[in-house]
Amino acid sequence: MKKVFTVLLAFTIAIGFSFSSVNVEAASPKVVTYKNCTELNKVYKGGVARSASIKNVGGETKYKPFVSQAIYDANKKSDRDKDLIACEK
Template identity: 45%
Template structure:
């Protein structure tokens, strides 16, 4: 039995949200996250912190909700979890 939530939005629009859409996925580790989001996940406005001449990763998935569910995977605390070229 599937649980479905119906939301009434402004202007008479109705949105149907399944539980999978309602809560972002919490990944066990960066390997699991990178299988779905190849270059990592960052919150809006985040920039990859790098050292030396390394270029920052800019093509990560931008999603504050997914990032917030996986903040423990952001080892350098730059707002991008599991960044990878």
């Protein structure tokens, strides 16, 4: 009985991990390089920050930036003030 329970538990855990990894991949945003800040701000109103700990040094903003290292890196050229937030608004 213990052996059957152990096998079922291992199978359940394996299935759980396989579904959770699919959800993580589906939840990550698609990395797109935008032509300019106008195009980027249509999708991300507050711009894109490289990490959540970044503080804006460019002045007061109206919207909170979306946090994504991959999207920021793809659009680094749009970060004119080099504060690690591209196209803050």
